[in-house]
Amino acid sequence: MHLPGRKNRDSTAFAGRGMTEPALVRWFLIASALAFLALFLFVPLAAVFSQALEKGWDAYIEAIREPDALTAIKLTVVTAAIAVPLNLVFGVSAAWAIAKFKFRGKSFLITLIDLPFSVSPVISGLIYVLLFGLQGWLGPWLQEHNVKIIFAVPGIVLATIFVTFPFVARELIPLMEAQGKDEEEAATVLGASGLQTFFRVTLPNVRWGIIYGVILCNARAMGEFGAVSVVSGHIRGSTNTVPLHVEILYNEYNYAAAFAVASLLALLALVTLAVKSVAEWKMRKEA
Amino acid sequence: MSIDIRDVNKKFGTFEALRNVSLTVPSGELVALLGPSGSGKTTLLRIIAGLESPDGGKIHFSGEDATNLHVRERQVGFVFQHYALFRHLTVFDNVAFGLNVKPRKERPAKGAIREKVLELLRLVQLEQLADRYPSQLSGGQRQRVALARALAVEPKVLLLDEPFGALDAKVRLELRRWLRRLHDEIHVTSVFVTHDQEEALEVADRIVVMNEGRVEQMGTPEEVYDNPASPFVYNFLGNVNLFHGRIDGGEARIDNISIEVPDFGSGDNIPAVAYVRPYDIEIYRSRRNHEDIESVVRHIQGAGAVARLELERLDTRELIDAELTRERYRELALRVGEAVYIRPRNLRVFAGGDYQI
Amino acid sequence: MALHNKKNSVIPGFGPTLGYTIFYLSLIVLIPLSALVIKSTDLSWQQFVGAVTADRVLASYRVTFGAALMAAAANAFFGVLVAWVLVRYRFPGKRLVDALVDLPFALPTAVAGITLATVYSSNGWLGRYLEPRGIKVAFTPVGIFVAMTFIGLPFVVRTVQPVLEELESEVEEAAVCLGACRWQTFSRVLFPTLLPSVLTGFALAFARAVGEYGSVIFIAGNMPMVSEITPLLIITKLEQYDYAGATAIASVMLGASFILLFAVNLLQWWSRRYAE
Numbered sequence: 033m034h035l036p037g038r039k040n041r042d043s044t045a046f047a048g049r050g051m052t053e054p055a056l057v058r059w060f061l062i063a064s065a066l067a068f069l070a071l072f073l074f075v076p077l078a079a080v081f082s083q084a085l086e087k088g089w090d091a092y093i094e095a096i097r098e099p100d101a102l103t104a105i106k107l108t109v110v111t112a113a114i115a116v117p118l119n120l121v122f123g124v125s126a127a128w129a130i131a132k133f134k135f136r137g138k139s140f141l142i143t144l145i146d147l148p149f150s151v152s153p154v155i156s157g158l159i160y161v162l163l164f165g166l167q168g169w170l171g172p173w174l175q176e177h178n179v180k181i182i183f184a185v186p187g188i189v190l191a192t193i194f195v196t197f198p199f200v201a202r203e204l205i206p207l208m209e210a211q212g213k214d215e216e217e218a219a220t221v222l223g224a225s226g227l228q229t230f231f232r233v234t235l236p237n238v239r240w241g242i243i244y245g246v247i248l249c250n251a252r253a254m255g256e257f258g259a260v261s262v263v264s265g266h267i268r269g270s271t272n273t274v275p276l277h278v279e280i281l282y283n284e285y286n287y288a289a290a291f292a293v294a295s296l297l298a299l300l301a302l303v304t305l306a307v308k309s310v311a312e313w314k315m316r317k318e319a
Numbered sequence: 320m321s322i323d324i325r326d327v328n329k330k331f332g333t334f335e336a337l338r339n340v341s342l343t344v345p346s347g348e349l350v351a352l353l354g355p356s357g358s359g360k361t362t363l364l365r366i367i368a369g370l371e372s373p374d375g376g377k378i379h380f381s382g383e384d385a386t387n388l389h390v391r392e393r394q395v396g397f398v399f400q401h402y403a404l405f406r407h408l409t410v411f412d413n414v415a416f417g418l419n420v421k422p423r424k425e426r427p428a429k430g431a432i433r434e435k436v437l438e439l440l441r442l443v444q445l446e447q448l449a450d451r452y453p454s455q456l457s458g459g460q461r462q463r464v465a466l467a468r469a470l471a472v473e474p475k476v477l478l479l480d481e482p483f484g485a486l487d488a489k490v491r492l493e494l495r496r497w498l499r500r501l502h503d504e505i506h507v508t509s510v511f512v513t514h515d516q517e518e519a520l521e522v523a524d525r526i527v528v529m530n531e532g533r534v535e536q537m538g539t540p541e542e543v544y545d546n547p548a549s550p551f552v553y554n555f556l557g558n559v560n561l562f563h564g565r566i567d568g569g570e571a572r573i574d575n576i577s578i579e580v581p582d583f584g585s586g587d588n589i590p591a592v593a594y595v596r597p598y599d600i601e602i603y604r605s606r607r608n609h610e611d612i613e614s615v616v617r618h619i620q621g622a623g624a625v626a627r628l629e630l631e632r633l634d635t636r637e638l639i640d641a642e643l644t645r646e647r648y649r650e651l652a653l654r655v656g657e658a659v660y661i662r663p664r665n666l667r668v669f670a671g672g673d674y675q676i
Numbered sequence: 677m678a679l680h681n682k683k684n685s686v687i688p689g690f691g692p693t694l695g696y697t698i699f700y701l702s703l704i705v706l707i708p709l710s711a712l713v714i715k716s717t718d719l720s721w722q723q724f725v726g727a728v729t730a731d732r733v734l735a736s737y738r739v740t741f742g743a744a745l746m747a748a749a750a751n752a753f754f755g756v757l758v759a760w761v762l763v764r765y766r767f768p769g770k771r772l773v774d775a776l777v778d779l780p781f782a783l784p785t786a787v788a789g790i791t792l793a794t795v796y797s798s799n800g801w802l803g804r805y806l807e808p809r810g811i812k813v814a815f816t817p818v819g820i821f822v823a824m825t826f827i828g829l830p831f832v833v834r835t836v837q838p839v840l841e842e843l844e845s846e847v848e849e850a851a852v853c854l855g856a857c858r859w860q861t862f863s864r865v866l867f868p869t870l871l872p873s874v875l876t877g878f879a880l881a882f883a884r885a886v887g888e889y890g891s892v893i894f895i896a897g898n899m900p901m902v903s904e905i906t907p908l909l910i911i912t913k914l915e916q917y918d919y920a921g922a923t924a925i926a927s928v929m930l931g932a933s934f935i936l937l938f939a940v941n942l943l944q945w946w947s948r949r950y951a952e
Contacts, residue, residue, distance in 0.1 A: 058765055062765055065760075069777070126693070132687050148705060154908075155929060158910060158922060221397040222417035225420070230689075300782075
């Protein structure tokens with residue numbers, strides 16, 4: 033529900049049919065739209081990179097190679113490497129059940145899967161503190177057995193899984209619903225087993241949808257701030273992810289370093305958008 | 320392989336898709352399941368394939384109970400209405416799919432698969448298109464790929480769901496003749512679903528007419544066309560005119576015509592309807608006897624091998640369709656507005672009221 | 677959820693996949709969320725009401741919901757404009773602009789936060805032109821509005837855009853043939869068709885803005901009673917080990933999210949009412 037709707041086709045076909053506005057109105061509208069986007073999107077995006085390189089290339093490299101920054105990068109990568117595959121398996125499994133079968137309560141189930149999108153990131157972190165924190169339900173038991181979840185890596189991973197929970201499922205459910213089950217039935221009639229049908233027919237058909245979901249899931253997993261901030265405890269060089277590291281540097285007035293590290297995340301965002309555009313184009317072509 | 324269907328029932332929620340359907344498909348024949356949409360024909364086909372399971376009843380393949388056999392083990396070929404080609408595979412790989420997914424022990428060698436696929440593509444006249452993807456093919460070509468793919472696993476039964484439904488009129492005509500020739504070549508027991516009576520009459524060895532989940536009639540095209548077993552079949556296969564009357568003591572009176580109908584026993588004053596094909600309406604310029612019905616010509620469509628006339632009865636104002644041979648039409652030299660006398664022949668009488676499709 | 681479908685379908689895997697879906701959903705989402713609801717009952721009713729209606733908390737609602745409402749409204753207006761321009765007009769760099777609209781979805785909120793704070797600060801790229809004109813953005817409630825507008829920007833664009841694309845040109849041509857002028861065509865034919873998607877996008881942007889934390893805190897200034905958002909207040913309570921207070925406020929926020937989620941579902945149902 034919260035994801036951007038994919039565009040189905042490029043329809044500039046309307047222009048030049050005598051169905052459009054006078055050129056002056058057209059250019060005024062284009063200019064207003066671009067001005068709005070510039071104010072809120074383009075200028076800030078450019079600013080990230082400009083600020084990052086303000087103190088020169090060497091300072092930029094130094095900020096990224098600094099040990100705390102490297103630990104943060106490592107933690108972020110590990111977190112995403114756990115959260116994304118788990119949500120991928122879930123997404124595929126949920127989409128299979130929802131798109132290929134009829135059952136009661138289906139739309140309710142879809143609403144529940146969407147739930148994490150409508151929960152504030154802060155609350156997403158808070159719920160795990162309430163479960164596993166010292167004052168939480170399982171806190172005393174965990175402490176007794178010397179298991180640390182909150183203010184430690186497991187908490188960060190859990191909170192990240194929560195906020196990225198719906199991404200793959202949201203992408204695959206409508207895609208697989210639209211494709212119907214004819215091809216799966218055809219494969220079965222031809223003697224393919226369930227797994228053969230899935231790997232040889234279903235999976236190739238939704239591969240771009242999976243890439244689309246995974247790349248967005250990954251971007252959010254690596255960039256999540258609020259939820260992770262609540263459960264991390266901000267232990268420098270230990271439980272700091274990249275976004276948290278950016279915050280610390282920024283609050284220490286180390287702006288150039290903060291933006292240098294932030295520019296990595298901005299680059300990730302741009303790569304994400306590029307892959308997403310390719311995936312959209314491929315899906316449109318195959319539809 | 321013959322197919323025996325015994326007392327098959329199927330419900331979807333409260334909708335009864337099939338009600339006690341029984342029929343036999345003789346080995347090697349091409350059988351059409353013909354009926355309007357919602358008549359249960361596609362459901363029956365999917366039950367034969369094993370894509371749906373019946374709520375009750377049995378399916379036998381060559382005398383062996385196949386009711387609980389999984390679709391994978393039934394050795395059927397199924398051609399889907401919208402082809403269901405694997406869009407990420409080439410034509411070649413689509414046809415090879417059924418062979419490639421066989422367990423290693425049963426799977427033919429790579430070379431053998433290649434041979435087999437190319438042979439099938441030759442059979443459906445698509446060998447030059449082996450490397451194309453389904454999206455690059457026309458509807459008729461896709462249909463033939465779907466057929467080749469279904470045949471690749473050497474099915475004992477070939478099932479086709481509205482095989483020509485999604486094609487335009489010209490391709491439809493070509494393809495159905497081609498299917499008939501193909502069937503004469505390979506002789507695999509085949510069942511296809513259609514709502515197009517012309518298609519069924521032209522292609523099938525045997526037609527099963529279905530309506531509201533029941534089999535209305537089964538027989539050769541000539542049998543079902545010339546001797547419809549029910550008013551529904553009469554209506555569904557070709558145009559028909561209705562004449563109302565009564566049955567008294569084994570004799571039906573339809574207008575002023577009397578017909579012996581011993582089958583209806585000795586009941587009195589039973590409402591009856593007689594069905595008459597348009598080509599069984601005789602037209603005369605003058606009255607010959609009291610049985611003739613006075614009418615007016617309302618519309619004439621004179622082009623073509625037969626002339627089609629729309630007539631209006633003067634007594635009841637009902638419209639009657641008639642077809643005349645070209646010669647007879649010329650001989651009569653009719654014009655719109657002229658009065659004529661008509662006389663139905665070959666009346667087929669059914670008891671009861673009107674039958675509506 | 678009845679499992680009887682297994683028998684009716686030849687496609688395997690319904691039981692295991694649905695089972696796993698429900699298991700994982702319960703483990704990650706439902707059980708933790710219910711922890712919040714149950715924890716909030718630790719407080720008595722009076723304590724709960726006291727915690728969620730303290731002056732500072734009420735002020736944070738006003739700031740959060742007020743700014744979110746204005747940001748969503750701005751996005752509704754400009755979102756329709758951007759969607760319109762992207763669908764109907766041709767201009768250089770259009771594809772790039774189209775792809776960049778999704779940036780707020782992909783850019784981590786902390787990065788957005790520090791960048792907006794810098795750009796709109798008194799000597800920032802934009803702030804230095806705004807401040808002499810009396811528009812102070814960074815470290816004021818206006819900053820909150822700016823950050824919320826940023827993160828909500830794609831929602832209206834992406835809900836309206838596909839509807840605008842699907843719209844058949846015949847509808848407009850029919851309106852023109854019936855004598856409508858361009859503005860009448862827009863206001864009487866196009867806009868009513870777009871309205872459900874605009875409202876859906878508005879509600880989505882609003883919901884996202886209300887819960888937003890990362891991009892707002894850097895630019896907000898976080899002055900209690902003035903520019904402190906509710907999510908920050910929850911964190912502040914947590915840091916003071918006031919778990920009960922944090923939970924109480926969080927459950928109010930969660931309730932608001934559910935109401936919005938319900939509203940969005942209603943809107944989507946409403947927008948499908950003309951669908952064939």
